[in-house]
Amino acid sequence: MTISLSAELWPEVQPDAARRLMLAGVESFARRGYHATTTRDIASAAGMSPAALYVHFPSKAALLFAISKSGHQQTLDLVEDVAKRADEPRERMRRIVADFVAWHARRHTVARVVQYELQALPEQEYQVVADLRRRIEHLVRGVIEDGVAQGQFVVADVKTAARAVLSLGVDVARWYSERTGKTPKALGREYADLTLRMLGAQP
Amino acid sequence: MTISLSAELWPEVQPDAARRLMLAGVESFARRGYHATTTRDIASAAGMSPAALYVHFPSKAALLFAISKSGHQQTLDLVEDVAKRADEPRERMRRIVADFVAWHARRHTVARVVQYELQALPEQEYQVVADLRRRIEHLVRGVIEDGVAQGQFVVADVKTAARAVLSLGVDVARWYSERTGKTPKALGREYADLTLRMLGAQP
Numbered sequence: 066m067t068i069s070l071s072a073e074l075w076p077e078v079q080p081d082a083a084r085r086l087m088l089a090g091v092e093s094f095a096r097r098g099y100h101a102t103t104t105r106d107i108a109s110a111a112g113m114s115p116a117a118l119y120v121h122f123p124s125k126a127a128l129l130f131a132i133s134k135s136g137h138q139q140t141l142d143l144v145e146d147v148a149k150r151a152d153e154p155r156e157r158m159r160r161i162v163a164d165f166v167a168w169h170a171r172r173h174t175v176a177r178v179v180q181y182e183l184q185a186l187p188e189q190e191y192q193v194v195a196d197l198r199r200r201i202e203h204l205v206r207g208v209i210e211d212g213v214a215q216g217q218f219v220v221a222d223v224k225t226a227a228r229a230v231l232s233l234g235v236d237v238a239r240w241y242s243e244r245t246g247k248t249p250k251a252l253g254r255e256y257a258d259l260t261l262r263m264l265g266a267q268p
Numbered sequence: 269m270t271i272s273l274s275a276e277l278w279p280e281v282q283p284d285a286a287r288r289l290m291l292a293g294v295e296s297f298a299r300r301g302y303h304a305t306t307t308r309d310i311a312s313a314a315g316m317s318p319a320a321l322y323v324h325f326p327s328k329a330a331l332l333f334a335i336s337k338s339g340h341q342q343t344l345d346l347v348e349d350v351a352k353r354a355d356e357p358r359e360r361m362r363r364i365v366a367d368f369v370a371w372h373a374r375r376h377t378v379a380r381v382v383q384y385e386l387q388a389l390p391e392q393e394y395q396v397v398a399d400l401r402r403r404i405e406h407l408v409r410g411v412i413e414d415g416v417a418q419g420q421f422v423v424a425d426v427k428t429a430a431r432a433v434l435s436l437g438v439d440v441a442r443w444y445s446e447r448t449g450k451t452p453k454a455l456g457r458e459y460a461d462l463t464l465r466m467l468g469a470q471p
Contacts, residue, residue: 096387098301180442181384184299225450225458228443229436236439239383240431247428255428263466 074175075135083121085111087135090128094178099129099185129182130190136179137197140168141204148204154212155266161205162234162260163253169237170249176238202227209264219265230260277378278338286324288314290338293331297381302332302388332385333393339382340400343371344407351407357415358469364411365437365463366456372440373452379441405430412467422468433463 071084078084089111093102104125108118122128147160169176186194206227212218220226233256241252261267274287281287292314296305307328311321325331350363372379389397409430415421423429436459444455464470 097303100300101303221458221461225455226462229459229462232439232443233432233436235442236435239438240435252428255424256432258424259429259432259466262468263462265465 074172078131078135082111082113082117083131086113086118086121086128087132090125090132091175091178094129094132094182095174099125099178099182104128126185126187126190129178130186130193132175133179133183133186133190133194134197136172136175137194137201140165141197141201143168144201144204148208153217154208154215155217155261157208158212158218158230158264158266159257159261161208162230162257163250165231165234165253166237166256167249167253169234170241170245170252173238173241176235180235180238202231205230212264212266217266226264229263233260277375281334281338285314285316285320286334289316289321289324289331290335293328293335294378294381297332297335297385298377302328302381302385307331329388329390329393332381333389333397335378336382336386336389336393336397337400339375339378340397340404343368344400344404346371347404347407351411356420357411357418358420358464360411361415361421361433361467361469362460362464364408365433365460366453368434368437368456369440369459370452370456372437373444373448373455376441376444379438383438383441405434408433415467415469420469429467432466436463 071088072081075084075087078087086107089107090102093106093110097106102125104118105115107125107128108115111118118128122131143164144161147157147164150157150160152160183191183194206223209218209220209223209226209230213220213223218226237252237256241249245252247255274291275284278287278290281290289310292310293305296309296313305328307321308318310328310331311318314321321331325334346367347364350360350367353360353363355363386394386397409426412421412423412426412429412433416423416426421429440455440459444452448455450458
C-alpha cells in the first residue's frame with residue numbers, strides 16, 4: 066500500500082527508497098509541522114535508519130525541497146499541458162481548473178505540505194520553487210488575457226483574477242478530506258463552472 | 269507598537285499581558301509551527317517568565333485555543349452582522365465578502381495560525397471552534413439560498429458555492445503580504461465583485 070502510494074505520488078523519483086522517504090516526510094510534516102519533525106522521525110516512519118536517509122537526502126531541508134519541487138512541477142505540467150492547446154480560452158480555463166482542483170483534492174496531504182511549508186525552504190531552494198509558482202501564475206494570466214482579448218472573459222484586473230483562480234484550487238487542499246462526499250473529479254468540474262462564471266463567461 | 273497591535277487584534281481580551289502572550293504565540297506559531305514552539309519561547313518573546321505565562325494560560329494548547337476561538341468569533345461576528353440585515357441577498361453577499369476578505373488580508377499572520385493549526389487543538393476545544401465554523405458556513409449558505417429564492421443567484425450546489433466563497437477569503441491569509449500592493453479594503457471590494465459573478469449575479 067505504502068509503496069504503491071509513493072510510486073503513484075512521485076512516478077518520476079527513483080529509487081523506491083527515496084519515494085518512501087518523501088512519503089514519510091509528507092506524513093510527518095503534515096502531522097507535526099516541518100520544524101517539529103526530525104530526520105530520525107522520518108527515517109523511522111519509513112522503516113529506515115537515519116544513515117539510510119542521508120544516502121538519498123543530505124538534510125531535512127533537501128527532503129522538503131524534493132517534495133515541494135515535485136509538487137510544483139506536477140501542477141505546472143498540468144497547467145502547461147492545457148494552456149498551450151489550441152482550444153478557445155474558455156475551454157482551456159475549464160480544463161486547467163478541473164485538473165488543478167482535482168490534483169489538490171486527490172493529493173491534499175502532499176499539497177498542504179507543498180503550500181504551507183514554503184517559508185521553511187532555504188533561500189536558494191525557495192527561489193527555484195518561487196520560479197515554478199511564477200510560471201504557473203503566468204500561464205493562467207495568459208489564458209485570462211486571451212479570453213479577454215477574444216471577448217469571452219470580462220475581468221477588472223487580470224492579476225487579481227488569476228490569483229483568485231489559483232487560490233480557489235490551492236485552498237481545496239486545506240479543507241478537502243475523504244469525508245467530503247465528492248470525488249476530486251466531480252469537485253474539479255463544479256469549480257470549473259464557478260470559475261468560468263467568476264471570469265464573466267457562461268459555463 | 270506591540271502593545272497597540274495586540275490591543276487592536278484582541279480588544280475583547282484582558283488584561284494586556286494576556287494579549288501580549290497571544291501576539292507572541294501567533295508570531296512563534298507562524299514562524300516555526302505550533303509543535304516546534306515551547307511555552308518558554310512564547311514567554312520570552314513576550315518578555316515574561318514561563319510562570320507568568322501560566323497565570324494567563326494553563327498550557328500552550330490553551331493559548332492556541334484562545335487565538336483560534338477569538339479569530340473565529342471575530343469572523344463569525346462580521347458575517348452575522350451583515351447576514352441578518354434586511355438588505356437584498358446580493359448586497360449582503362457583497363458586504364460579507366468585502367469584510368471577510370479584508371479581515372484575512374489585514375490579519376494574515378493571525379489568520380494563518382487560526383486556519384492552519386486547527387488539528388493541533390485538543391478534541392474538546394476543536395469542537396468549540398468547529399461549531400463556530402459551522403455557524404459561519406450556515407450563514408453564508410443562508411444568504412446564497414435567499415439569493416437563489418429571489419432569482420438573484422444561480423448556483424448548481426449551494427453547499428459547494430458557500431465553501432468556495434469562504435475558501436477564496438480564507439486563502440487570502442496564505443498569500444497576502446504588505447508587498448501585495450493592494451490594501452485589504454481594495455482587495456475585499458474586488459473579491460466581492462468576483463464572488464457575485466461566481467454566484468451568477470451581476471456585480
